[in-house]
Amino acid sequence: MTDRRRRGGSRPPWALVPLAAVTLVFLVVPFVALLQRAPWSSLGDRLTDPVVTEALRLSLVSAFAATGLSLVGGVPLAWMLARTDFPGRSLVRAVVILPMVLPPVVGGAALLFAFGRRGLLGGPVYDGTGFLLPFSIWGVIAANTFVALPFLVVTVEAGLRGADRRYEDAAATLGASRWTVFRRVTLPMATPSIVAGAVLCWARALGEFGATVTFAGNLQGRTQTMPLAVFLALESDREAAIALSLVLVAVSLAVLVPLRDRWLAG
Amino acid sequence: MTTTLTRRLLASWLCLGLVGAAACGDDGGDDASTRTTGATASDLDGSITVFAAASLTDAFGEAGDAFTEAHPGVTVELNLAGSQALREQILAGAPADVFAAANTSNMDQVVDAGAADEPEVFARNSLEIAVPAGNPADVGGLDAFGDADLLIGLCAAEVPCGDFGREVLAAAGVTPAPDTEEPDVRSLLTKVAAGELDAGIVYRSDVLAAGVEVEGIEIPADVNVVADYPVATLTGSGEPEVAAAFVEFLLSDDGQAILESWGFDPA
Numbered sequence: 001m002t003d004r005r006r007r008g009g010s011r012p013p014w015a016l017v018p019l020a021a022v023t024l025v026f027l028v029v030p031f032v033a034l035l036q037r038a039p040w041s042s043l044g045d046r047l048t049d050p051v052v053t054e055a056l057r058l059s060l061v062s063a064f065a066a067t068g069l070s071l072v073g074g075v076p077l078a079w080m081l082a083r084t085d086f087p088g089r090s091l092v093r094a095v096v097i098l099p100m101v102l103p104p105v106v107g108g109a110a111l112l113f114a115f116g117r118r119g120l121l122g123g124p125v126y127d128g129t130g131f132l133l134p135f136s137i138w139g140v141i142a143a144n145t146f147v148a149l150p151f152l153v154v155t156v157e158a159g160l161r162g163a164d165r166r167y168e169d170a171a172a173t174l175g176a177s178r179w180t181v182f183r184r185v186t187l188p189m190a191t192p193s194i195v196a197g198a199v200l201c202w203a204r205a206l207g208e209f210g211a212t213v214t215f216a217g218n219l220q221g222r223t224q225t226m227p228l229a230v231f232l233a234l235e236s237d238r239e240a241a242i243a244l245s246l247v248l249v250a251v252s253l254a255v256l257v258p259l260r261d262r263w264l265a266g
Numbered sequence: 267m268t269t270t271l272t273r274r275l276l277a278s279w280l281c282l283g284l285v286g287a288a289a290c291g292d293d294g295g296d297d298a299s300t301r302t303t304g305a306t307a308s309d310l311d312g313s314i315t316v317f318a319a320a321s322l323t324d325a326f327g328e329a330g331d332a333f334t335e336a337h338p339g340v341t342v343e344l345n346l347a348g349s350q351a352l353r354e355q356i357l358a359g360a361p362a363d364v365f366a367a368a369n370t371s372n373m374d375q376v377v378d379a380g381a382a383d384e385p386e387v388f389a390r391n392s393l394e395i396a397v398p399a400g401n402p403a404d405v406g407g408l409d410a411f412g413d414a415d416l417l418i419g420l421c422a423a424e425v426p427c428g429d430f431g432r433e434v435l436a437a438a439g440v441t442p443a444p445d446t447e448e449p450d451v452r453s454l455l456t457k458v459a460a461g462e463l464d465a466g467i468v469y470r471s472d473v474l475a476a477g478v479e480v481e482g483i484e485i486p487a488d489v490n491v492v493a494d495y496p497v498a499t500l501t502g503s504g505e506p507e508v509a510a511a512f513v514e515f516l517l518s519d520d521g522q523a524i525l526e527s528w529g530f531d532p533a
Contacts, residue, residue: 116461217419
């Protein structure tokens with residue numbers, strides 16, 4: 001009963017329907033155009049090309065890793081922004097959003113100046129241990145995380161702010177420790193926004209191009225993700241580029257479509 | 267019709283995605299397939315968009331300024347990217363008046379599609395090894411490109427500088443062990459200049475343009491490759507007279523002097 005009242009049955013105000021329809025058309029037509037240009041007859045051969053399979057593997061690994069890192073580091077940051085009051089909080093929030101505003105190529109250059117071999121932090125680390133982020137999958141993951149993390153933090157912070165704090169207060173009054181309140185009350189209440197944030201974060205990481213190529217470089221099998229492979233394929237063979245883009249679209253749909261219901265249900 | 271539309275969409279997508287909206291000129295493509303010639307230089311006015319290979323960034327910046335100084339009624343907008351990205355944009359219907367490429371094959375494809383007039387070589391560029399200032403890894407020559415312990419960059423094989431770079435290495439008998447294959451020569455140079463790579467193969471003009479952060483090591487002439495830079499006016503130009511005048515300027519003594527000052531060899 002509750003379920004039905006919450007999601008089904010209600011008819012939208014009529015003015016919303018045409019606007020929603022126009023928006024949907026605007027979003028869908030580019031993909032239809034892409035499908036129309038796809039080299040269907042040679043698609044099978046192209047998809048088994050090692051360039052494609054290696055780029056796809058790297059893209060998936062780095063996008064999931066970036067999402068994982070963003071969850072581990074981003075949820076606490078979102079909690080700090082939503083639940084605590086400290087001087088300079090709006091400045092911190094602005095800094096968190098900055099990678100969304102920055103052109104990714106600039107973000108990549110900034111990463112290079114920070115974590116590269118001659119970078120602010122990367123320099124001493126490289127001199128001490130020989131560890132180097134650029135030109136490795138770690139560099140790809142770092143670039144993806146840098147660019148995608150804000151999407152998670154902003155979404156989760158909004159979710160936490162929207163959640164009713166009285167449940168947390170009640171749990172605390174009943175003797176739950178702050179950690180228990182966070183784990184048993186705050187996190188479950190924030191789950192829809194965490195999942196939504198993680199999905200946005202993953203999608204952004206999967207499509208990342210500028211920061212990745214600037215910071216991690218481009219080498220097949222090591223740092224060449226799908227967007228980089230698409231870009232280079234575009235230089236020599238437009239049909240290959242479209243085929244690669246379709247793979248990216250298909251993989252995204254395969255992950256996003258099953259997720260959708262669960263994420264809305266929270 | 268549909269094809270034209272999708273081409274236009276693809277063109278604007280490419281503009282937005284690859285070079286930023288600011289680099290794409292106004293639409294002026296459709297109605298000007300007829301060319302008039304014989305205009306005198308003095309009465310030129312109009313705005314042209316020049317699609318030029320990334321390696322021409324500085325030289326064309328100066329050439330554009332000199333050209334507009336000589337023709338105050340003219341404005342020149344530059345769209346700088348990899349030659350093949352520019353080729354794709356032009357073939358997809360991007361509004362452009364002049365195309366200057368870093369190799370002949372990209373130009374030939376545009377000419378074959380009927381999008382460009384007869385091209386002329388206006389500059390040549392040889393290759394050079396770029397190392398960070400002070401050459402911290404003691405790179406001595408092309409042999410370094412086979413050394414797996416060094417951090418080495420090349421341009422991707424799909425772009426002209428990567429193609430030529432591999433040709434040079436093959437001629438020198440070196441099997442490259444690159445750590446990155448950059449999508450264009452400028453991004454390769456940026457990483458060398460930042461000291462993140464020990465060496466890369468770029469154009470001689472790029473080493474000059476990079477200034478004090480980068481040093482050049484000459485490649486022996488017997489293995490070096492000389493790239494021809496062709497330029498052509500585009501058949502879709504809305505300002506064919508201005509476009510032709512710009513090409514003429516590049517081939518003039520003044521134009522050639524500017525190109526030479528940026529490390530290019532004369533045509």
